[in-house]
Amino acid sequence: MKFISRKIIEIGRELSELDRFTFDFIRVLREHTPYVIVSGYVAILLGRSRASEDIDIFIPPMRLEGVKALVVGLGKAGFECIQAESHDEIFGYLKDKYAVRFARKNAVIPNIELKFTKTAVDNLTLKDAITVKIGKDALMISPLEMQIAFKEEILKSPKDIEDARHLRNIGEGHLDNGLIQGYRKMLHGLY
Amino acid sequence: MGFIEDNERERLKFIDFWAAFVRSHDDKEWSRQQNIIINSALKSSKMTKPQYFKMKGEM
Numbered sequence: 001m002k003f004i005s006r007k008i009i010e011i012g013r014e015l016s017e018l019d020r021f022t023f024d025f026i027r028v029l030r031e032h033t034p035y036v037i038v039s040g041y042v043a044i045l046l047g048r049s050r051a052s053e054d055i056d057i058f059i060p061p062m063r064l065e066g067v068k069a070l071v072v073g074l075g076k077a078g079f080e081c082i083q084a085e086s087h088d089e090i091f092g093y094l095k096d097k098y099a100v101r102f103a104r105k106n107a108v109i110p111n112i113e114l115k116f117t118k119t120a121v122d123n124l125t126l127k128d129a130i131t132v133k134i135g136k137d138a139l140m141i142s143p144l145e146m147q148i149a150f151k152e153e154i155l156k157s158p159k160d161i162e163d164a165r166h167l168r169n170i171g172e173g174h175l176d177n178g179l180i181q182g183y184r185k186m187l188h189g190l191y
Numbered sequence: 192m193g194f195i196e197d198n199e200r201e202r203l204k205f206i207d208f209w210a211a212f213v214r215s216h217d218d219k220e221w222s223r224q225q226n227i228i229i230n231s232a233l234k235s236s237k238m239t240k241p242q243y244f245k246m247k248g249e250m
Contacts, residue, residue, distance in 0.1 A: 001218055013222035016229040047213035049205075049225055051232035082240055083249075108243045109236050158199070162206050169210030 001046065003174040010133045011045070018044065021110050022055050023137060025102065028077045032070040033059045036129040038142045038150075043163035045132060045141065046170050050159075053109040054101070058126055061116040067091040079112075080105050121150075121190060144171050149183035154191050 002010045015023070022041065029035050037045075039056040062070070068087040074080075079102045084090045093100045097118045103111040117123050129140040144167050151160035168175065213221045238246070 001213065011222075012218035014219055014226060016222070016226040017233050018229050044225075044229070047210070047221055047225060049209050049228055051229045053233070053236060083244070108238050108240055110233060158202070162202065165203065165206050166210050169207060170213060172214075 001170070003171070004133075006130075006174075006176075008131045008133065009046070013047075013134060015134070018052065018055070018110055019134070021104070022112075022139065024077060025055075025074070025079060025112050026139060028073045028079070029057070029059070029070070032066065032073060033062060034126060034129075034140075035059045036126045036140050036142055038125060038147065040159070040163060042141045042144070042147050043166050045139070046144075046167065048163060048166045050162075054111050054113045056099075056113045056115070058115055058117045058122050060123075060126060062094075064088070064091045067094060074102060078104055082108055082111060119190065121146075121187065143179075145176055145179040146183050148175070149180050149187055153184045153187045 040052045041055045099113045099115045101111045125142045148164045151164040
């Protein structure tokens, strides 16, 4: 794993089933909208020794037409929404700030938990997303400093504390500790 | 020190050990080992939609 710059990490990893699932989804998603992957999968992608059944992704708010086109594209690629069927219903969930989950057809796990950004923190995470290059492809993930701060300051479960510790260990020498502190302070006042 | 504290300390020790392994080994090597955990977990977790949403507290 190489930290090429503050915005680019390069990993020569073998892909897991979870990585293949994520790449298949992202190849469709990025044709329709900017996105950022957050939470547990960020730590897993960077080597954390655990699994997850879902991948959390933020996208900026879209109109109904945009959501329809995305869902059609995902359908062609073999994905379906597991808690709603109609485009209107899927759009309704997203518009009301709920997550919608997409899995491969006739499956539930793994799944993508897709949400519109709704807070200033979500928007900042999307705006400052960093690139993880894997082979010839790439994924956009949250800045590591934001993930660490969010997990340590807001989520705080043992799993989240361990994810944050892994990211701190992996990113040692490349992380902006002042930024982590700044994010922690900002999050403390928001949640 | 109690069981819970011992367990927590051991877990954190392993987090540090594993991160050091990731940093000091080729990506192919650590990811091959990591994928054993990920792929087997996905293979063994078959659920219906109602079971899944109940587990997630979304029902």
